[in-house]
Amino acid sequence: MKAQRSRDALLNDPIATTLWQMTWPVVIGVLTLISFNVVDTFFIGLLGTDPLAAVSFTFPITFTVISLTIGLGIGTSAVIARQHGANHPDSARFDGTIALLLSAALVAILALLGFFNMDRIFSALQAQDRLLPLIRDYMSIWFAGSVMLVTPMIGNAVLRASGDTRTPSLIMASGGLLNAIFDPLLIFGLGPIPAMGIRGAAYASVISWAIGVVLVVILLVRAKLLSVSPPPQRTWLQEARVAAKKILTIGLPAAGANMLTPLAMAVLTAIVAAYGAPAVAAYGVGTRLESLASVIILALSMSLPPFISQNLGAGNIQRVEQAYKTAIKAVLVIQAVIYIVLVALASFIADAFAQEQAVKNIVELFIYILPLSYGLQGVIILTNSSFNALHLPIKALLLSVFRLFVMFVPLSYLGSVLADLMGLFIGGVVANLITATVAYYGFRYQLRKSAGSNA
Structure with missing residues (x-):
């Protein structure tokens, strides 16, 4: 019944109100999820x-594993929401x-590699030789536990696909x-707990x-959003293959697109x-x-x-377009405000996250x-994400390739050649401007084109 009520809201309620009701709980969740890296960075910076x-060297690699999980979550959400x-x-x-x-099987394979x-x-x-022991201390633990990262993220995708974002x-x-x-x-220890340093963060x-x-499995079972029984038309193995193919058709290109980000970052x-x-x-x-700073973007x-996938399943293309435009306008306004706040707090942020003056200057x-x-x-x-929701993952992948390897990396490198680190950062801004226009x-x-084919 709850899934049915959510479906009715996504298909019929006012777009801006519905998106807001879906997004604000996600903002809180994404904010705390991102805090994993921010909190780690803060406390490790004290070391x-x-x-x-x-x-910092581990981030492109950890984000590769996370990107695979995110991509599979996108495939999961698109397939289930359309159902x-x-x-x-x-x-x-x-x-x-x-x-x-x-998802658990694929992440396990990537982590082992x-x-x-x-x-x-x-x-x-x-990475300098003196940093490799520190990197090994952190990543050996991170890789060993990374399979436990995937279940909450995919479970959350199943919940969101049903319309439940809270x-x-x-x-x-x-x-x-x-x-x-x-x-x-x-990291620092307390009482009988020994100080583990960088290993403690992992x-x-x-x-x-x-x-x-534990939490997500309990909630999915209680909400009756999982079943090991396939629809009656096929055997379990046949239906499992069909389901896996649907998820991977969207999930692998989406994962590939997400993995391009840590590759570019590397x-x-x-x-x-x-x-x-x-x-x-x-x-x-x-x-x-x-x-x-991008928490609103990630939440949306x-x-x-x-929202897009369920309306696509119901044939409401015009409602999809209105939702997309509403989200774009909201992001542009909100991020302009966030930029002003970041600039005002630049010195404070640099002092909080760095100890050496050289590091502080570059952060600012x-x-x-x-x-x-x-x-x-x-x-x-x-x-x-909207291309993926329309079940057009290859277009999403091509957009990511264009953004990162036709625009962002080349223009950032060119900027670094012309004006060192300042030029590198300016090159990134120019790349985002061009790519956003194309997107x-x-x-x-x-x-x-979709509206014409459905007419």
Whole structure:
């Protein structure tokens, strides 16, 4: 009944009101989820520049695993939301079960590959030899526990696809809160708990994920959103293959698009590494601040696709276009306000996250330039997620390739050649401007084409 009420709201209620009701709980959840990296960065920064630089080198790799999970979540959400929009709840429940099993298996394979190739990977990223022991301490624990990251994220995608954005937000919020509690306890120690340094940050994340696994499984079972019984037309194995194919058709291109981001970040990290450890440490702080400043964008990228997919399943193309435009306008206004706030607090932020003056100066430079384009970056991210919701994952993948490897990396590198780190950051702003323009008009063209084919 709850899923049916959510379906009616997504298909009939006022668009702006519905999107707001879906998005604000996700904002809280995403904010606390992002706090994993921000809190880790803050406490690890207290250990010194080398530990902070070591964790900064790990970010492209950890984000690769997370990107696979996010991509599979996108595929899960698009498939299940369309089933709900077409009023096929039994198929939605079975697809949700297959999504959980499939995602856990794929993340386990990727984590194993990363675990047994750590030194090769981080040496290729130009990590200094003295940082490799710190990186191994952190990543060996992170890889071992990463399978527990996938279940809460895919479970949340199943919940959001049914129209429930509040429950996933509570799960994400609890995970972020637990991580914030465990981080200082395990990094610095307290009473009988020994100080574990950088390893403590990894343990804090893994423990938080494990608790999230228990919570999300209980909630999915209680909400009756999972089933091991396939629809009657096929055997279990046949239906599982069909469900997996549907999820992977969208999920793998979406995962590939998401994985391009850490790949691009790895290239940029290698470029920044030429300016020394302080530059890498500052860039690591900046990328985490970017995630925090983009919380509205990330929340809308999670709440908008179920809205689009359910209306796509019901044949409401015009309502899809109105929702997309509403989300774009909101992001541009909100990110302009966030930029003003970041600039006003730039010195305070630099002091909070860095100890050396060289690191502080680069953090401030980052804040003054790159956040100018976060609204434009929001247009790109929302367009990307909207393409996936329309079951057009290849277009989303091509948009990501264009943004990162035709625009962002080349223009950032060109900027660094012309004007060092300042030029690198300006190049990123120009890249976001060009890509956002292409994304917006490209999506509107696709919607007109879809409307014409359905006429």
